[in-house]
Amino acid sequence: MGLPTVTAPDPTTLGRHDAWDGVRAVVAGFGTSGAAAVDNLLFLGAQVTALAEGASPAILERAELLETLGARIELHAGATERLPEGTDLLVVSPGFRPDAPLIVQARERGVPVWGEVELAWRLRDPESPAPWLCVTGTNGKTTTVQMLDSILRAAGLRSVAAGNVGLALTEAVMDPEPYDVIAVELSSFQLHYVDTMAAESAAVLNVAEDHLDWYDDAAGLGGMDGYAADKGRIYEHVSGACVYNVADPVTEHLVREADVVEGARAIGFTLGTPSVGMLGVVDDILVDRAFVEERATSAAELCTIADLASPAPHFVANALAAAALARAHGVSRSAVRDGLRAFRPDGHRIELVAEHGEIAWVDDSKATNPHAAASSLAAYESVVWIAGGLAKGAAFDELAARWGSRIRGAVLIGRDRQVIADALSRHAPDVPVIVVDSGDTDGVDGADPTDPRALMDRVVEAAAGLARPGDTVLLAPGCASMDQFASYAARGDAFAAAVRASIDQKDTDH
Known part of the structure; x- marks a missing residue:
């Protein structure tokens, strides 16, 4: 008589306190989120295979550690082309499109x-499930989530910025010491693969052209409509507040279309x-004028623009969104003020590099x-604009038409x-344009044409x-950096170094 067949438990029925023994999970992608998924699935008792197309030294080190804990790791070209037989669950990193071979095979097999x-939502502790305050949008997500985390901490709450940042x-969610609340940044890619998540409150900051190479309309991924729809998934099942941008009608439309819990409020900023x-x-x-009793006749002060690290309009808008989410969670006005006063943005976000000769040099890489x-561009009256890189399928006509009058001149780099x-040329034809190729190093002593610093x-x-005099030289590329730089941070660092060297040289000459 043969041995009885052992059926693995259905992962869709399992949570934090269930036995995952026998579940064969595959994790595709081995960045920060992928490695965290592998680690915690192993902890729960699952059999885990991680797949990725190659690896950096840091990833190899991470892989070695997880292999000692029992994971099977494949990091090589072609590793994500075939879904292993017997897979019960596929956890994918955000970069994988729905038409990737691994995902197509999983769908065909019912995996x-x-x-x-x-995965994280399903692994929350039912005895102390910290509520999620979630933020998405084309721009401003990280700053808003970090502002929100600062406000929550100012209120005395054990908070953390997590998700697409931090x-x-x-x-x-697996931290042995439960958080009181989690400030969550979510990209459209992450939201595409969300099903049961239910944020307490959520915000869509804005929706504009981006990642249209991922949302390839020809591949049936919906183009701009598909991108917006994935952003809107953040509002599904919200019980507290759906925060939207009054200046962006798409965000309000997404709120109107959302399936929320009875009693959830729509809050504009x-x-x-x-x-x-x-x-x-x-x-x-x-x-x-949303979370105060006297809102029908008056509004209550939260803070002043002078309390913020920057008066730039988009920075103020981010602060309002963060404040709305915090107020929806019951945070006091004084904690909102204190949290916003204490907050300083990460580098390469409208960061003043130097002022010299009445010219400001700003890094917004x-x-x-x-x-x-x-x-x-909206934050400055007269700009010399440094732009270019990988446009990811986006167009610049609306920008040029609206803000061309503020651009004294443009210096363009990169593939697109x-x-x-x-x-x-179409919308601001009087703006002088200088194109700098990576090989344009004439006059730069000893310059290596392949060196990003020489380019900058x-x-x-x-x-x-x-x-x-009076101008702002603004590095706001409008494009990704990877065609010429290791990252947007490397691009900003190269810019700052070049600016300081140029100023030092001018001072020496004088």
Whole structure:
């Protein structure tokens, strides 16, 4: 008589306190979130295989540790082309499109496909499930979530920024010491693979062209509509507040379409005077007209624009969104003020590098799409704009048409620089444009044409030639960096170094 067949438990029925023994889980992608998923699935007793297309030294070190804990790791070209036989659960990193071979095979076999966010939601401790306050949007997510975390901490809560920034969500929910609340940043890619998540409150900051290479309409992924729909998934099952941007009708539409818990409120934020149920700005004061009893007739002060690290309009909007989520959670107005006063943004976000000769040099290398670049341009009256890189399928016509009058000149770099040049030619034809190729190092002593710093030296030289007293030279590329730089941070660092070297040289010459 043969041995009885042992059937693995259905992972869709399992949670934090269940036995995952026998579950054969595959994790695709081995970055921060992928490694966290592997680690915690092993802890629960699952058999885990991790697959990724190659590895950096840091990933190899991480893999070695997890292999000692029992994971099977495959890090090589082609590793994610075939789903292992017998797989019971596939956890995918956000970069995998729905038409990736691994996901297609999983769907055909009826294997559940989750992202690390969905896994984390299912692994929350039912005895102390910290509520999630979630943020998405084309731009401003990280800043808003970090602002929110600062506010929550100012209120005395044990909070953490997690998700697409900070701690991996599975690490946050599996922490032996439960958090009081989690400030969660979510990208559209992460939201695409969410099913059961139910944020207490959520915000969509804005929706503009980005990642259209991922949402390939020809591949049936919906193009801009698909991108917006995934952003809107953050509102599903919200029980507290759905926070939207009054200036962006798409965000309000997503709230109207969402399936929320009865009693959830729609809360707008605006840079203008707020109506009832909104947060806004009155005489340079951020005010709440949504979470105060007297909201029908007045608004309550939260803080002043001077309390913030930057008066830039998009920075103020982020502060309003963070405040709305915190107020929806019951945080006091004084904690909102204290948290926003204490907050300082990460580097490469509208960061002043230097002022010299009445010219300001600003690093906003984190502006990796046209919407973010437009927000930066809106903060300054007269700009020498440094832009270009990988456009990811986005267009620059709207930016050029609206903000072209503020651009004294443009210095363009990167693979898709012509996309920007063409948009300026159509909508702001009087703007002088200088194109700097990676090989344009004439006049830079000893320069290596393949060195990103040599490129940025030439860019800064060109920008200095266009700038006049009172101008801001603004690195707000509107594009991703990977065609010429290791990251947006490396691009910003190269810019800052080139600016300082140029100023030092001018001071020496004089």
